Amino acid sequence: xxxxxxxxxxxxxxxxxxxxxxxxxxxxxxxxxxxxxxxxxxxxxxxxxxxxxxxxxxxxxxxxxxxxxxxxxxxxxxxxxxxxxxxxxxxxxxxxxxxxxxxxxxxxxxxxxxxxxxxxxxxxxxxxxxxxxxxxxxxxxxxxxxxxxxxxxxxxxxxxxxxxxxxxxxxxxxxxxxxxxxxxxxxxxxxxxxxxxxxxxxxxxxxxxxxxxxxxxxxxxxxxxxxxxxxxxxxxxxxxxxxxxxxxxxxxxxxxxxxxxxxxxxxxxxxxxxxxxxxxxxxxxxxxxx
Amino acid sequence: xxxxxxxxxxxxxxxxxxxxxxxxxxxxxxxxxxxxxxxxxxxxxxxxxxxxxxxxxxxxxxxxxxxxxxxxxxxxxxxxxxxxxxxxxxxxxxxxxxxxxxxxxxxxxxxxxxxxxxxxxxxxxxxxxxxxxxxxxxxxxxxxxxxxxxxxxxxxxxxxxxxxxxxxxxxxxxxxxxxxxxxxxxxxxxxxxxxxxxxxxxxxxxxxxxxxxxxxxxxxxxxxxxxxxxxxxxxxxxxxxxxxxxxxxxxxxxxxxxxxxxxxxxxxxxxxxxxxxxxxxxxxxxxxxxxxxxxxxxxxxxxxxxxxxx
Numbered sequence: 001x002x003x004x005x006x007x008x009x010x011x012x013x014x015x016x017x018x019x020x021x022x023x024x025x026x027x028x029x030x031x032x033x034x035x036x037x038x039x040x041x042x043x044x045x046x047x048x049x050x051x052x053x054x055x056x057x058x059x060x061x062x063x064x065x066x067x068x069x070x071x072x073x074x075x076x077x078x079x080x081x082x083x084x085x086x087x088x089x090x091x092x093x094x095x096x097x098x099x100x101x102x103x104x105x106x107x108x109x110x111x112x113x114x115x116x117x118x119x120x121x122x123x124x125x126x127x128x129x130x131x132x133x134x135x136x137x138x139x140x141x142x143x144x145x146x147x148x149x150x151x152x153x154x155x156x157x158x159x160x161x162x163x164x165x166x167x168x169x170x171x172x173x174x175x176x177x178x179x180x181x182x183x184x185x186x187x188x189x190x191x192x193x194x195x196x197x198x199x200x201x202x203x204x205x206x207x208x209x210x211x212x213x214x215x216x217x218x219x220x221x222x223x224x225x226x227x228x229x230x231x232x233x234x235x236x237x238x239x240x241x242x243x244x245x246x247x248x249x250x251x252x253x254x255x256x257x258x259x260x261x262x263x264x265x266x267x268x269x270x271x272x273x274x275x276x277x278x279x280x281x282x283x284x285x286x287x288x289x290x
Numbered sequence: 291x292x293x294x295x296x297x298x299x300x301x302x303x304x305x306x307x308x309x310x311x312x313x314x315x316x317x318x319x320x321x322x323x324x325x326x327x328x329x330x331x332x333x334x335x336x337x338x339x340x341x342x343x344x345x346x347x348x349x350x351x352x353x354x355x356x357x358x359x360x361x362x363x364x365x366x367x368x369x370x371x372x373x374x375x376x377x378x379x380x381x382x383x384x385x386x387x388x389x390x391x392x393x394x395x396x397x398x399x400x401x402x403x404x405x406x407x408x409x410x411x412x413x414x415x416x417x418x419x420x421x422x423x424x425x426x427x428x429x430x431x432x433x434x435x436x437x438x439x440x441x442x443x444x445x446x447x448x449x450x451x452x453x454x455x456x457x458x459x460x461x462x463x464x465x466x467x468x469x470x471x472x473x474x475x476x477x478x479x480x481x482x483x484x485x486x487x488x489x490x491x492x493x494x495x496x497x498x499x500x501x502x503x504x505x506x507x508x509x510x511x512x513x514x515x516x517x518x519x520x521x522x523x524x525x526x527x528x529x530x531x532x533x534x535x536x537x538x539x540x541x542x543x544x545x546x547x548x549x550x551x552x553x554x555x556x557x558x559x560x561x562x563x564x565x566x567x568x569x570x571x572x573x574x575x576x577x578x579x580x581x582x583x584x585x586x587x588x589x590x591x592x593x594x595x596x597x598x599x600x
Contacts, residue, residue, distance in 0.1 A: 060561070067563035084368050087563070155450050160536075161366040162561035162568070170367075179364055182377065183539040185453070185547055188557055202450040 025259040027055045031065015031078030032164060034106060034190070034208055035248055038279045039078055042267055045275060049266060053259045062164035069251050072096055075260055077251040080106065080164035098251045103267055105282035107209040107237035107245045108169055111197045112217045115148045116204075120220035120229035123173055123243060129154055129204060130169075132179040139202070149202035157193050157205030158184035165190065168246045169206050206244075209233070210280030237282035248281065340580060344573030351567060352574060363538045363554070365568040373571050375578075380540045381455075381548030385530060386523035388459025388544060389466055393519055397467040398512065401474035406500055417475075424468035428528040435461045435533030449545045453535030456544040461533050462526055466519040473518060473594075477511020478504060510593045517590035521583050527552040551575055 029039055036059035043055035065077035070091045083091075083098055091098050110126065112118060116139075125142050128134035136142050138152040146152060158180060159166040170178060187193045193205040198215045209232050212218060220229035223243045230242045237245035256264050266272050273283035352373065360374025404416050435457050443452035481504050489503040505512070527550075535547025536557065555572050562569040 063561040063563055067566075070563065086368075150448050150450050153450055160557050160561075161364060162558050167366065167368075177369065179362070179367070179372075182361060183537050183547065185451070185535045185537045186549070186557070187536070200451055 024051075025053045027053060027076060027260060027263060028074045029055050029057045029076045029078065030060060030068050030074045032062040032080040032248070033059045034062075034080040034164065035078040035103075038104070038248075038276050038281060041275050041279060042272060045271070046263060046266060049271070050262065053263060055263065061162060063162050066251070069098055069253065070094060070096060072253065075252065076263075079249045079251060080246065081167045082249065083251065097254045099253070099255055101250045101252065101256075101264055101268075102247045102284055103250050103264075104248045104273070104276040104284055105237045105245050106248055107232040107234070107242050107282065108165065108172075108206050109209045109212060109232040110219045110221065110244075111194055111205045111207060111212075112219055113146070113148075113197060113201045113203055114215065114217050115201045116144070116146050116217060118144055118219055120222055122222040122225055124225070126173045126221075127175075127178070129156060130158070130180055130184070131174045132181045134181060146201055151202075153202055155200050155203040156181070156184045157196055157200075157203050158186050159190075159193065159206075160186050160188050165206070165208065169244065172244045172246070208280075209237070234277060234280070234282045238284070238286075245282065337580065340573050340576045344570050344577050347567060347570030348574050348577070352571065357574075361538070361540055365558075365571055366562075371567065375551065375575060377538045377540050378549055378551045378554055378575075381534065381538075382524060382530075382550045382552070384455050384541050384544075384548060385458045385462055385534060385550060386520060388455055389462035389523045390516065390520060392460060392463030393467040393470055394516060396463065397470035397515070397519070398474055400467070400471045401478055401515075402500060404471070405475045405478035406504065417472075420468045420471050423464075424472075426465075428465065428526060429532075431461050431465055432529040432532030435529060439533065447545060451535060451547060453533060454545050454547055455534070455541050458530050458533040458548075458550075459544065461529050462523050465526065465529060466522045469522060470515045470519040473515035474508075474512050477508040477515065477594075480511060481507045514590040514594035517586055517593070521586040521590065524579070524586065525552060525583050526550075527556050531556055551579055555579075 029043065036057065039057045043057045046053065046055060062079040062081050065074065065079055066083055066087055068074040069077035070087060072094065077098070082100070088098065110121060121142075125136065128136040128142065136154060139146045139149060139154055140152050141154075159169075170180060174180070185196065187196060187205075190207040190211045193207045194211045194213060194216055197203045197205040198213065209218075218232055220231045221243055222229040230236050232242055232245075236242035250264065250267070252260055252264070255261075268284065270287045270289070273285065273287045274289035277283050277287065277289060356372070356374055358374075358379075359376060360372065361377035361380075362372040362374045363378060364372040400416070400420065404413055404420075408416055436453070439457045439460065440452035443449065443454065443457055447456075485503045485507055486499055489499045494502065530550045531553035534549060534553065536549050536553060537547035538549050539546055541548050555575055558568070559572050562572065
């Protein structure tokens, strides 16, 4: 008798769970590693705001998220770069219609070893260091002398070529047709770049501002010779004065509707934008956070 | 059991009956056969898979002249992607070459000592230790390269970054040496004792016996050992990814950072969209690597088999 009651209880409980799960809407969210921490924080907070909607977040890189959007397996794809023309075409071919939403900005900081005396660099100097057509092989080529750097050789630190950060920095610094020079050390994560620069006096690297530590130096960036230089910060990224700040995107299939629209609207509200600010990225508008 | 049709009336047992034992026997036969040919099935399967993923691109889009002749590797560029693996090949070749320069004397020395000089417990201990060295996971080797060798090389050679050909070459040499040692030792052991006895009877010294009699007789086996070491170096991924600095570069000296073919696949495949050009070109590199290691191992195997027959 007892066991029958137990079985009945278990069955009722599981039926209720199933019904409950069906009542909740699940949003699949995938992509950029730059955005993954923020996306997770959003998903967690949104559980309190709207318990009817559950958001499942996973990383894997901008490419992975966009590929999932093309294949139609996610509701929202996170990307730290725009979708390429070819990617848009193949999405259209499969009946998907990706719509872009800017959810924040990320300032790409240029990192130097604390020994490096440079206080500001121009975009032209960066192109000279990073570009295939650049001439700066040694720090002395741009008029600097770095103490502790053997032979003054510039150790150029970059990212692996599937990263959204790599693609954005190339476009912003080297121009649309620009290419990176050979021999850059291609690190596999934003944090690895900062770690290597920290240990190498000769090094220069780029990564999101959120990865800054007190053991590395951030440079002030000048767009054109003669302009005043702009320090990377959340404020300069959101007012567009910092020259290498990139938008962070979320892609949906078609204009968002229902639960997805509710979620994106909340992300763009003050509450959502305060979370991205806490994580070290720039919000899309001025927000008042407690 | 007195069936009238029994052709052998003296025998009461029906040997033709398909009882449980018969089925077990057949099942085991099939299982063992499957186990035996599974290696062939897997290798053919893997080859078909990587070919299927890469062949379309290889035939339609890829310019073989650029692929093998250009040092520029920028497959993710939106407007003008570049698919040159010359620098990657130079990276793999330089690291493997240096590794062999280190591993060959090291492993031959160890093999000669184990096979010709060491006796009793020393010999057994050495063999166990060499095998233990072969069991260290490659990511641990990579870690050693990154955290121990890197600052050491910076300090010793006064260069800005220690993630270089030298670093990866030493790591890879140490990784390949144990395998080469065991095979070389087998080859030396396979030389009949009468060779040694004949040489000693002629008044040869210990060194002369080894150098003039044993080594020439074991020549093929030793060559096989070296080739297997080369194959190991070519295919190694994780340690090389961590210790080379991962920079597309044609090295001018052992103090330059490079990037290996295998490490490129490992670093980039995870983030490419399935079926894209970038994805397919990585599989094309996979086909290329597969063919090279296959050729090296096949040659090594043929050489080693050659001595066993003669």
